[in-house]
Amino acid sequence: MALVWYELSLLLRSHRWIGPAVLFVLGVFGLGGATLRHGAGLSPGLAWSALVLVPVEAWLTRSMLTAEPAASRACVAAAGGPRRTQLAALIAPAVVGAAFGLVGIVWQVFRLGVPRAAGTNAIRVGELFADLGGGLAAGLVCLLVGSAVAVLLNPPVIKRSATAVLGTTGAVVLALAWNGSPANAAVRSIGYAGQERTWPAGVAMAAALGLVAVAWTISIQIAARRDG
Amino acid sequence: MRLDNVAKRYGFTLPWVIHDVTLEIPAGLLVRFEGKNGSGKSTLLRVIAGVSEPSRGSVTGRPVTGYVPERFPPALPFRARDYLSHIGRIHGLTGRRLASAIDACLDRLSGRELAGVPLRNMSKGMSQKVAVAQALLPGGGLLVLDEAWTGLDVEAKAALDEAVAERLADGGSVVFVDHEPGRLGHLEAERWRLDAAHASRVRSDDSAAGETRGSEQRPGPEDTQ
Numbered sequence: 001m002a003l004v005w006y007e008l009s010l011l012l013r014s015h016r017w018i019g020p021a022v023l024f025v026l027g028v029f030g031l032g033g034a035t036l037r038h039g040a041g042l043s044p045g046l047a048w049s050a051l052v053l054v055p056v057e058a059w060l061t062r063s064m065l066t067a068e069p070a071a072s073r074a075c076v077a078a079a080g081g082p083r084r085t086q087l088a089a090l091i092a093p094a095v096v097g098a099a100f101g102l103v104g105i106v107w108q109v110f111r112l113g114v115p116r117a118a119g120t121n122a123i124r125v126g127e128l129f130a131d132l133g134g135g136l137a138a139g140l141v142c143l144l145v146g147s148a149v150a151v152l153l154n155p156p157v158i159k160r161s162a163t164a165v166l167g168t169t170g171a172v173v174l175a176l177a178w179n180g181s182p183a184n185a186a187v188r189s190i191g192y193a194g195q196e197r198t199w200p201a202g203v204a205m206a207a208a209l210g211l212v213a214v215a216w217t218i219s220i221q222i223a224a225r226r227d228g
Numbered sequence: 229m230r231l232d233n234v235a236k237r238y239g240f241t242l243p244w245v246i247h248d249v250t251l252e253i254p255a256g257l258l259v260r261f262e263g264k265n266g267s268g269k270s271t272l273l274r275v276i277a278g279v280s281e282p283s284r285g286s287v288t289g290r291p292v293t294g295y296v297p298e299r300f301p302p303a304l305p306f307r308a309r310d311y312l313s314h315i316g317r318i319h320g321l322t323g324r325r326l327a328s329a330i331d332a333c334l335d336r337l338s339g340r341e342l343a344g345v346p347l348r349n350m351s352k353g354m355s356q357k358v359a360v361a362q363a364l365l366p367g368g369g370l371l372v373l374d375e376a377w378t379g380l381d382v383e384a385k386a387a388l389d390e391a392v393a394e395r396l397a398d399g400g401s402v403v404f405v406d407h408e409p410g411r412l413g414h415l416e417a418e419r420w421r422l423d424a425a426h427a428s429r430v431r432s433d434d435s436a437a438g439e440t441r442g443s444e445q446r447p448g449p450e451d452t453q
């Protein structure tokens with residue numbers, strides 16, 4: 001906990017979260033507002049918020065992984081162990097991304113309204129929970145995919161900045177657009193743009209969890225052995 | 229704690245930086261590593277401090293560890309006290325114990341006025357005091373000093389010498405590297421020389437180069453136990 005709190009403080013105090021936050025605000029509040037119509041239901045809005053999380057989480061993760069000078073990381077690793085320290089540095093941006101995701105969900109509910117029965121205007125609670133559950137799950141998948149992509153393509157796995165930035169950008173575009181990507185599948189499964197489903201939501205979630213497990217393990221393994 | 233056949237390299241195709249180092253660091257022992265630039269001293273200290281895992285071999289029984297790196301970066305977005313609080317909490321200190329440990333470490337280095345200074349605004353000497361303070365925070369166990377004296381003023385250097393002596397007297401152990409040959413000369417130290425990635429012990433009656441030998445054959449007090 002102390003390690004996560006340290007990494008979180010480092011990320012927040014370094015102001016490196018501001019870029020991703022601006023991207024999120026532009027994506028969800030700006031672009032999202034322009035592309036979605038009222039009356040289309042809550043799900044497309046939640047899907048859009050989830051989708052925006054992929055680049056936002058990737059950027060947050062890269063910010064965290066490049067925030068700490070090697071020598072101060074060494075001091076922290078001596079105190080907390082190199083593996084646990086790296087794990088904390090991977091958890092911290094996920095916490096920030098999750099906070100963004102929740103803000104996005106609240107905003108979509110506020111903007112698009114809750115599903116109501118025709119005529120009586122009563123809230124259709126079952127449908128609301130189904131929508132919210134789907135939105136949360138899609139958001140989580142997108143968060144995990146954004147994290148995994150950035151972890152695999154940034155320090156300590158990829159050290160050169162040019163390669164890391166280009167690779168991360170390319171991978172994020174792929175994660176959003178390729179219909180084999182869990183993020184893409186999760187978003188489609190809750191009905192964004194009304195396209196046909198690719199994978200069931202559960203498969204997308206399992207794929208995202210698997211991807212994160214692999215990416216985080218590789219990153220921690222390298223961090224525990226690296227030189228500087 | 230002990231190191232068994234520890235070897236380290238930073239890539240499969242790269243040469244070994246340290247190779248087959250076996251040594252024991254019992255409580256109360258002061259160990260000095262010597263060697264040319266690039267002989268692997270810093271790497272060995274990082275492995276001993278637990279900052280980096282060895283590529284081969286094992287490190288066992290490491291106590292609570294404070295580590296002072298060769299260069300401490302001031303580029304962190306914290307004030308000194310906030311930074312020290314974070315490190316203290318990672319060591320498991322909380323509340324009043326944490327506050328008093330921070331005060332004690334800063335006072336010892338006459339750095340109390342640094343508490344509110346952002347690390348970004350610090351000179352080399354000031355940030356070095358913070359680097360030493362964070363390593364002293366746990367107040368026991370192993371202290372690993374990689375040229376920790378560099379950049380400190382005369383009083384702070386003396387204070388660090390004193391902290392080392394105290395740590396040893398309290399049953400902790402200290403491992404260090406310093407370019408100053410007389411550093412901590414007043415304390416009894418086990419000296420090791422790193423050469424061509426191998427470590428060999430320098431006997432006290434032989435201040436020149438120690439004989440290089442495999443650690444398995446190394447006669448030492450711990451082998452006779």
